[in-house]
Amino acid sequence: MKDLKTLIARRKFLDLLFAIVGLLALMVGVFTLLALIIDLALDGMSRLSLSFFFSYPSRFPEEAGILSAWVGTILVMFVTATTAVPLGIASGIYLEEYAPKNWFTDIIEINIANLAGVPSIIYGLMALGLFVYKLHLGQSVLTAGLTLGLLILPIVIMATREAIRAIPTSIREAAYAVGATKWQTVQDHVLPYSLGGILTGVIIGLSRAIGESAPLLTIGALTFIAFLPDPPLQTHFPFFSFEWLLSPFTVLPIQMFNWVSRPQAAFHLNAAAAGLVLLVMTLTMNGVAIYVRYLFRKRIQW
Numbered sequence: 001m002k003d004l005k006t007l008i009a010r011r012k013f014l015d016l017l018f019a020i021v022g023l024l025a026l027m028v029g030v031f032t033l034l035a036l037i038i039d040l041a042l043d044g045m046s047r048l049s050l051s052f053f054f055s056y057p058s059r060f061p062e063e064a065g066i067l068s069a070w071v072g073t074i075l076v077m078f079v080t081a082t083t084a085v086p087l088g089i090a091s092g093i094y095l096e097e098y099a100p101k102n103w104f105t106d107i108i109e110i111n112i113a114n115l116a117g118v119p120s121i122i123y124g125l126m127a128l129g130l131f132v133y134k135l136h137l138g139q140s141v142l143t144a145g146l147t148l149g150l151l152i153l154p155i156v157i158m159a160t161r162e163a164i165r166a167i168p169t170s171i172r173e174a175a176y177a178v179g180a181t182k183w184q185t186v187q188d189h190v191l192p193y194s195l196g197g198i199l200t201g202v203i204i205g206l207s208r209a210i211g212e213s214a215p216l217l218t219i220g221a222l223t224f225i226a227f228l229p230d231p232p233l234q235t236h237f238p239f240f241s242f243e244w245l246l247s248p249f250t251v252l253p254i255q256m257f258n259w260v261s262r263p264q265a266a267f268h269l270n271a272a273a274a275g276l277v278l279l280v281m282t283l284t285m286n287g288v289a290i291y292v293r294y295l296f297r298k299r300i301q302w
Contacts, residue, residue: 044271088153163201196293256271
């Protein structure tokens with residue numbers, strides 16, 4: 001009995017020790033991130049103004065702005081989301097619910113898992129050969145969006161599959177028991193319950209895409225651009241224009257890279273301010289996705 005009490009006390013001590021070590025490790029990461037954000041804010045807050053948001057880049061740091069960069073970022077991320085998210089979710093549903101379990105499916109699954117870890121520059125080289133040289137899409141917003149879409153596609157597929165796999169089999173069996181078809185079961189039961197996990201994967205993928213610069217530099221993103229793409233909305237019929245898809249572009253990470261590479265300290269302050277804007281855009285995008293996930297979970301509880 002004494003040995004048992006000693007063993008239990010030792011296990012409790014080890015559990016407490018592990019919890020303390022884990023908490024310390026978490027605090028190191030949190031405080032490091034907080035210190036970096038504070039340092040970034042102290043450097044960049046002085047440059048944040050309306051003129052900084054609505055001015056084009058310039059060779060004079062006091063006059064330089066991020067208008068073309070943040071507009072380009074929004075357009076590229078829109079193309080990325082509209083291509084990768086539906087295709088990734090649909091692929092995940094098919095692989096998990098419809099695809100037969102055989103050697104061919106196993107090969108596809110292995111390749112998807114490997115593609116999720118491929119360096120982003122490889123996607124840039126592939127996009128350069130396929131989209132720019134073969135399909136002649138040019139160094140455009142469409143090419144950039146498709147490139148980043150390919151980059152996050154494996155992440156979305158894997159997150160979708162994991163979220164669907166976590167749904168208990170009893171839910172599917174109950175739906176089949178009342179006469180639901182395969183698609184009715186997936187649409188009305190599996191997807192609503194797995195949407196939280198799917199959106200988490202989408203958040204991770206888009207957060208990675210918005211900060212990428214290497215693949216975009218590979219396909220020819222401009223480091224200096226003093227004009228905006230054609231507006232997607234027009235005042236005359238047909239009221240929509242898709243010419244902006246083939247326009248040259250730049251994005252915030254590339255604009256930051258351009259400023260950091262310059263020797264003047266004033267450009268470094270501009271880069272810090274652009275970093276703050278990129279951080280806010282990422283957090284806003286994540287917040288919207290988290291709120292949508294909360295609404296769906298709340299609706300399921302009702």
